[in-house]
Amino acid sequence: MLASASVSYSPCGPSALTVQPMAVLRPRPVFFHASDTEIYAQGEKSGSLYRIEYGAVRIYRLLTDGRRQVVAFHMQGETFGFEAYGFRSFYAEAIVPTGLTPVEAEGSEPHRSDLMALALRSMIRAQEHLLVVGRQSALEKLAVFLLDLDHQQGDDGIIDLPMTRTDIGDYLGMTIETVSRSMSKLREKGIVRLKNTRCIEILRRDKLQAISE
């Protein structure tokens, strides 16, 4: 499916709809994915990389009993879809209505070295995520998560959460209830304010950073 113009849900903005100019400016076709639809599945033959024009994507893996680990969230402007063995090692799904443009893995020498840099940053990010998931408490994890997300969105202290609490829990290695309780704790301490469940304002960045270590 192709979209010549696009729309994104932003629970933080004054309006619910924002037109994204990227789609019309790019020469490449933009493929549209509705919320909670699969972009690729674990085990599939590897395809191309994707650049996110608008929207958000979750990358995850499942255990046989249904336990899920979200290994990454990708937002507007990011490129994802690296694979190592000729097949997809993870699932990718759109979290909200999302527009994607395929990126060829082949190309000129500078293009390839860009890809190498991207792959390396993905690796470092995964390894840093390990530290959070493996060695931090629930409150610390959530603090790190909120600061990361705020940073991705321009460090303005207004965080738009496109993902559910379940997604956050599966990303941080904790249950939805613990995510919720930790969020309430940050609210009760006056560190954040919830404009609504999907939009959070950081009131005391210093305290949030102190908690995150």
Added chain:
Amino acid sequence: MLASASVSYSPCGPSALTVQPMAVLRPRPVFFHASDTEIYAQGEKSGSLYRIEYGAVRIYRLLTDGRRQVVAFHMQGETFGFEAYGFRSFYAEAIVPTGLTPVEAEGSEPHRSDLMALALRSMIRAQEHLLVVGRQSALEKLAVFLLDLDHQQGDDGIIDLPMTRTDIGDYLGMTIETVSRSMSKLREKGIVRLKNTRCIEILRRDKLQAISE
């Protein structure tokens, strides 16, 4: 420091010393690192990659309060040291007496694409590790760890553990006591046998795999 021939400690073998031919066959110098010595430190300017001729290496990161997350163990034949931002994001230390040869990041086109493949596999490995650390119980974690290590060492059911229990705990996101208790549980169930603390024999691979999911 250079070594023209090398020796490795193998608590599993009949002899305590095994000569590794790699060092003398390779044209490149082999740099020697004693146990628990630093290969590079977090924050350092990025240097070359290293190939392990013999020995073992841990890659880790620290929190300010001393909590540590080991993100990877690397064994003989593996290449490590990928970095993304011009500086080292992690610490690397020799776990046992270790011989390393530097690998140039530059080179011919096929060489570079080999490096890309290596980097991508490291990324997948880190992301798979997330699933273990984030979503599995202590016993499951240890089962996965032992099966992984056995696979790295030839799937013969005899596992040589060059690292301490502290290393294992920091790798799996649990305390040394829980590692020890989980190991005892596997022993009591007749799934593994401890020839000594650093050498483990898998008696019931089927049960170990069932536990690991």
Added chain:
DNA sequence: CGGCTAATTGATAGCGTTCAAAGCAAGTGG
């Protein structure tokens, strides 16, 4: 407004951590 899903809150239980002590293996020096 009703019906649905997501999120919050509460009560309880269990797993893993923490603190503490004892066991074990290897190395040192008398």
Added chain:
DNA sequence: CCACTTGCTTTGAACGCTATCAATTAGCCG
């Protein structure tokens, strides 16, 4: 050769954080 030291590992007991189960509440869309 054996007592002693040292560092690592194992085991024990108690606590606490997070998961689990359950009940509301909030938010969204018709």
